[in-house]
Amino acid sequence: MEGRRCRPPNWVLTMSLLSIQDLEKSFAGARALGGASLEVRAGEVHALMGENGAGKSTLIKVLAGVVKPDAGSIAIDGASVTIGSPADSLRLGLRFIHQELSVVPHLSVAENIFLGRDYPRRWGVMIDWDGLNRRAAAVLAGLGVNHIPPGRKMARLSVGDQMLVKIASAFQDASIDGGAPARLYVMDEPTAALSAEESQRLFAVIRRLRAAGAGIIYVSHRLDEVMELADRLTVLRDGATVATRDIAGLQKLEVIELMIGRRFAEGYPPRLAPVSSDVALSVEGLSTAYLQDVTFEVRKGEILGLAGLEGAGQSEVIRAIVGADGGHDGAVSLAGRPVKIEEPVSAWAKGLAFLPRERRQEGLVSSASIAGNVSLPHLDDLVRFGLVLDRAAEAEQAVDLGRKVKLKSKGPRQKVRELSGGNQQKVVFARAIAGSPDVLLLDEPTRGVDVGARYDIHALLRELTAEGKAVVLASSDLPELVYMADRIIVFRDGKVATTVSTEGLDQAGLAALCFGTPTAPSA
Amino acid sequence: MASALKTYGTLIGFVLVVLFFWIEIPDTFMTAKNWLNISQQVSMLAVVAFTMTIVMVMGDFDLSVGSMASLAGIVAALAFRDGHGVWVGVALALAVGLVGGLLNGALVAYVGILPFVATLGTLTVYSGLAFLVSGGKTIFGRDIPTAFSGFARSGISLTDTVSLPSLTIVAALVLLVVWFTLEQTTFGRRLYAIGGNKEAARLAGIRVRRLRFLAFGLSGLGAATAGLMYASRVASANPTQGSGLMLDAIAAVFLGMTMSEEGEPHVLATLVGVLILGVLGNGLTQMSIDSYVREVLIGSIIVLAVASSSLGKTKG
Numbered sequence: 001m002e003g004r005r006c007r008p009p010n011w012v013l014t015m016s017l018l019s020i021q022d023l024e025k026s027f028a029g030a031r032a033l034g035g036a037s038l039e040v041r042a043g044e045v046h047a048l049m050g051e052n053g054a055g056k057s058t059l060i061k062v063l064a065g066v067v068k069p070d071a072g073s074i075a076i077d078g079a080s081v082t083i084g085s086p087a088d089s090l091r092l093g094l095r096f097i098h099q100e101l102s103v104v105p106h107l108s109v110a111e112n113i114f115l116g117r118d119y120p121r122r123w124g125v126m127i128d129w130d131g132l133n134r135r136a137a138a139v140l141a142g143l144g145v146n147h148i149p150p151g152r153k154m155a156r157l158s159v160g161d162q163m164l165v166k167i168a169s170a171f172q173d174a175s176i177d178g179g180a181p182a183r184l185y186v187m188d189e190p191t192a193a194l195s196a197e198e199s200q201r202l203f204a205v206i207r208r209l210r211a212a213g214a215g216i217i218y219v220s221h222r223l224d225e226v227m228e229l230a231d232r233l234t235v236l237r238d239g240a241t242v243a244t245r246d247i248a249g250l251q252k253l254e255v256i257e258l259m260i261g262r263r264f265a266e267g268y269p270p271r272l273a274p275v276s277s278d279v280a281l282s283v284e285g286l287s288t289a290y291l292q293d294v295t296f297e298v299r300k301g302e303i304l305g306l307a308g309l310e311g312a313g314q315s316e317v318i319r320a321i322v323g324a325d326g327g328h329d330g331a332v333s334l335a336g337r338p339v340k341i342e343e344p345v346s347a348w349a350k351g352l353a354f355l356p357r358e359r360r361q362e363g364l365v366s367s368a369s370i371a372g373n374v375s376l377p378h379l380d381d382l383v384r385f386g387l388v389l390d391r392a393a394e395a396e397q398a399v400d401l402g403r404k405v406k407l408k409s410k411g412p413r414q415k416v417r418e419l420s421g422g423n424q425q426k427v428v429f430a431r432a433i434a435g436s437p438d439v440l441l442l443d444e445p446t447r448g449v450d451v452g453a454r455y456d457i458h459a460l461l462r463e464l465t466a467e468g469k470a471v472v473l474a475s476s477d478l479p480e481l482v483y484m485a486d487r488i489i490v491f492r493d494g495k496v497a498t499t500v501s502t503e504g505l506d507q508a509g510l511a512a513l514c515f516g517t518p519t520a521p522s523a
Numbered sequence: 524m525a526s527a528l529k530t531y532g533t534l535i536g537f538v539l540v541v542l543f544f545w546i547e548i549p550d551t552f553m554t555a556k557n558w559l560n561i562s563q564q565v566s567m568l569a570v571v572a573f574t575m576t577i578v579m580v581m582g583d584f585d586l587s588v589g590s591m592a593s594l595a596g597i598v599a600a601l602a603f604r605d606g607h608g609v610w611v612g613v614a615l616a617l618a619v620g621l622v623g624g625l626l627n628g629a630l631v632a633y634v635g636i637l638p639f640v641a642t643l644g645t646l647t648v649y650s651g652l653a654f655l656v657s658g659g660k661t662i663f664g665r666d667i668p669t670a671f672s673g674f675a676r677s678g679i680s681l682t683d684t685v686s687l688p689s690l691t692i693v694a695a696l697v698l699l700v701v702w703f704t705l706e707q708t709t710f711g712r713r714l715y716a717i718g719g720n721k722e723a724a725r726l727a728g729i730r731v732r733r734l735r736f737l738a739f740g741l742s743g744l745g746a747a748t749a750g751l752m753y754a755s756r757v758a759s760a761n762p763t764q765g766s767g768l769m770l771d772a773i774a775a776v777f778l779g780m781t782m783s784e785e786g787e788p789h790v791l792a793t794l795v796g797v798l799i800l801g802v803l804g805n806g807l808t809q810m811s812i813d814s815y816v817r818e819v820l821i822g823s824i825i826v827l828a829v830a831s832s833s834l835g836k837t838k839g
Binding site for chain 1: 707708709710711712713715716718719720722723724725726727728729730785787
């Protein structure tokens with residue numbers, strides 16, 4: 001065990017506002033946290049970094065009192081605490097700012113700031129609206145925010161301004177009813193939906209909070225932001241803390257290396273056949289609300305990886321091609337023939353198979369059986385006398401494909417909600433290959449899937465490409481992209497930033513491209 | 524125990540209700556004649572509940588079925604009064620039902636209004652139309668051809684004293700058609716997929732909007748059929764005679780849903796729900812118990828059935 005991971009040095013406890021030591025947490029056997037430590041001082045912005053699945057969200061959920069750790073300790077001001085519920089967390093002075101804000105859109109800014117507390121009154125019963133608005137304006141001004149009218153409806157504010165109001169609400173609450181003052185703000189990807197200008201406003205507010213002596217845990221994938229804003233950073237990898245560093249003097253590439261570590265190519269099946277020269281799918285000038293002028297080609301037998309930070313456009317490209325979000329500008333051709341796809345139904349009909357990102361919300365009908373889920377896009381091929389469903393053929397299809405994807409089940413009529421995550425994903429895969437498609441569009445196909453199922457899925461991708469199928473693979477799993485894909489398109493802000501061959505490319509190189517770090521090695 | 528109650532609670536409740544009346548009304552309740560009578564009494568409700576099951580499979584509702592039944596009866600009666608034949612009147616009424624149902628479907632599927640709101644609106648519209656075209660009056664007597672009203676009194680003789688009522692046969696045919704559609708066709712399979720997860724169904728290439736549109740059409744058609752059955756049975760049509768059908772139909776489907784592990788509606792389970800309501804009505808009437816008591820009982824049974832089927836679901 002010794003030397004398996006390095007721990008942050010033991011900070012002087014009196015200095016620290018929050019001290020987390022060796023948190024451990026497993027979900028149904030899968031370890032989410034194993035040795036996560038974090039120490040935040042009063043008056044600092046502390047960035048929490050790590051790849052998807054490194055354990056950041058679990059750590060935050062522990063602080064929020066939503067998840068109970070299996071082992072480890074948490075101390076605030078040096079005193080050991082137990083956070084058993086969100087109420088405990090609030091009482092201890094922790095506040096959480098997420099991308100999805102819980103605001104009441106129909107109430108005013110002032111009401112949102114003072115929600116759940118006594119409003120100032122006139123004659124004991126009537127709400128003193130002027131007084132309320134004055135107080136709200138004072139709270140906002142205390143954070144340097146002067147551009148938001150307190151009487152305006154929350155719904156009319158931009159996301160960034162709503163976030164500022166939410167922070168103001170957290171900031172002022174101590175002064176009113178004597179509860180624990182807000183000591184520590186946890187901000188999870190707060191700038192994900194903000195414009196550059198809004199982000200700058202947020203940073204100004206964060207600096208004010210810091211000056212007021214608060215601690216801020218700042219989670220973000222945007223390295224530039226972190227370098228600009230944070231004082232120190234802690235990096236998580238595979239559920240464990242790998243390092244805590246001062247930002248001053250730190251290089252971006254160092255951070256990336258800390259995040260991804262050094263991993264091996266083992267555990268990935270080898271290529272079975274070379275890529276053909278025939279183009280299977282070509283996309284030209286694809287544009288939507290999220291995408292700008294995306295152009296690329298995928299050849300038969302090729303795996304084209306789509307990489308980028310969360311929300312950079314990888315997922316959106318796939319959704320746009322299959323018509324999941326309605327129409328788009330630009331041209332899509334299959335094997336050289338232009339096609340028009342405005343609804344998923346036409347995508348399936350034209351030989352495009354689609355595996356959506358969110359297995360439960362978008363992929364599966366969990367009340368239905370394995371066979372019922374596999375057959376969904378292909379019901380017209382399973383019909384007798386024009387309209388009667390051929391159940392025997394449906395079950396047979398599910399059994400055949402289940403074998404091909406190495407599905408473990410009690411039979412084709414088992415309900416999919418009884419299956420493990422990996423096996424559920426194999427059901428979605430079986431559906432995708434059932435119609436023998438020419439092109440597979442896969443959005444995070446191995447997310448939340450155990451190691452064994454992940455290998456099976458990768459092996460299946462190799463088989464499919466050897467059969468001449470083209471695969472588009474959007475993934476936030478960098479090793480998966482580097483070892484499985486033939487080429488990778490890197491997206492940034494809805495645009496194609498660059499296209500690279502995976503030959504000679506390593507994870508650090510790909511990560512640098514995703515982050516847009518100028519010192520990236522060119523591949 | 525809890526899981527048995529969850530799945531079989533409604534069925535056990537049905538058996539208990541039957542046993543209760545069998546003991547309380549020993550002479551007349553458990554007879555072929557009475558059961559055929561019940562089957563006729565519930566036939567209209569059954570048709571509405573069966574076709575309501577189609578939209579509820581998708582997780583939707585159709586609140587307009589009662590006023591659609593009234594409107595369909597009025598349309599047929601007006602056609603008869605104008606001297607048209609039985610088949611013309613029937614065809615017109617069914618057409619009105621189909622169009623009205625498709626209008627619901629268009630509002631829900633293409634305009635994007637919640638089914639509750641959309642069909643609440645059309646409930647009022649169809650009811651208003653029924654009053655408007657009838658002048659608010661009941662159409663009866665010689666205006667209704669005997670060939671039409673005679674249908675509800677006809678049947679297939681089984682013995683000298685009992686016969687299988689024609690209305691029961693109609694309900695049985697509708698049951699067969701709906702069962703076949705929902706359980707045996709790809710159309711039905713797609714509806715269940717929509718009810719299970721609309722977004723996943725859409726992304727898997729199901730034309731969610733088109734299917735919702737069509738399913739509401741079938742519900743309207745069923746409502747119109749029930750309206751015609753009602754008009755035939757009472758040999759008259761008035762603009763309110765279908766109004767009790769909607770709540771009972773939804774109640775029957777709900778009772779049926781409690782019998783499924785997934786909480787999905789199935790038309791055979793709906794049949795059990797319909798029979799529970801029918802047997803209660805029949806038995807309580809024979810015991811000369813106030814019809815308001817029946818309402819209290821039915822409401823309680825629905826709440827109890829749904830509560831028992833949710834046992835253990837809220838844990839964890």
